[in-house]
Amino acid sequence: MAQGAERMSDLERIVITGVGLTAPNGDCLEVFRANLLAGVSGVTTIETRFIGTVLAGVCGFDEQKYQSRKERRRGTRAGSISIYCAHEAFNAAAIDLKSIDTRRVGTYIGITEHGTVETENEIDAIRQYDYDTKYWTHHHNPRTVANNPAGEVTLNMGLYGPHYTIGAACAAGNAGLIQGLQMLRLGEVDVAVCGGVSESIHSFGIFASFAAQNALAWD
Numbered sequence: 001m002a003q004g005a006e007r008m009s010d011l012e013r014i015v016i017t018g019v020g021l022t023a024p025n026g027d028c029l030e031v032f033r034a035n036l037l038a039g040v041s042g043v044t045t046i047e048t049r050f051i052g053t054v055l056a057g058v059c060g061f062d063e064q065k066y067q068s069r070k071e072r073r074r075g076t077r078a079g080s081i082s083i084y085c086a087h088e089a090f091n092a093a094a095i096d097l098k099s100i101d102t103r104r105v106g107t108y109i110g111i112t113e114h115g116t117v118e119t120e121n122e123i124d125a126i127r128q129y130d131y132d133t134k135y136w137t138h139h140h141n142p143r144t145v146a147n148n149p150a151g152e153v154t155l156n157m158g159l160y161g162p163h164y165t166i167g168a169a170c171a172a173g174n175a176g177l178i179q180g181l182q183m184l185r186l187g188e189v190d191v192a193v194c195g196g197v198s199e200s201i202h203s204f205g206i207f208a209s210f211a212a213q214n215a216l217a218w219d
Contacts (some may be wrong), residue, residue, distance in 0.1 A: 012184065022059040024042025024043060024044075029092070042179065049124065062084075067083060075143065076114070078114050078198075081199070082109050083153055090157075105159045105190070106191070106193070107154055107194075108166060108191035109196065110197070111172050111193065112146060117203050118143045119144060138184060
């Protein structure tokens, strides 16, 4: 969460007023920081389709804290992470959405990959019905459009400012922050929700690719 503040020289000073996060070793800044300093990694083992047991850092946040079960089922893992972190950032910043012009709130989410998990799940589902596509969900198109994570945040929170998802691989989080900063300085928005998200551990294809490169750590 970033906001414009008083002018400093010729540039407007931008300040971070709230942080929302979920990570394998904590679902809020305080817990994350404490575990980081204590050397708690959060890496565990999970079972992955076609691969078996693998090592992974798993985020265990409450998906239904800010979404109904129906909303979560319709949406995506990346979108759910984004919604959770955005709400937590607003809470940390003590910003009441009812007291600000939500048309002046921008949402800029950097992402490593998106849609892989949902596509793999749908293929696996129709595989059980001899690949009959009538069992393919109609939610797949909105789930896998490139801008989905940012779109899910704005729909969930009632934000009406500019919003888009930025693909930048491992630099995605930095790209989201930079975009938020630039839009604030351009005067396009007054508040920017920005950061990065990844859904990679829920994709067996990610693990299979690393295994094919002999670059996968096995338990």
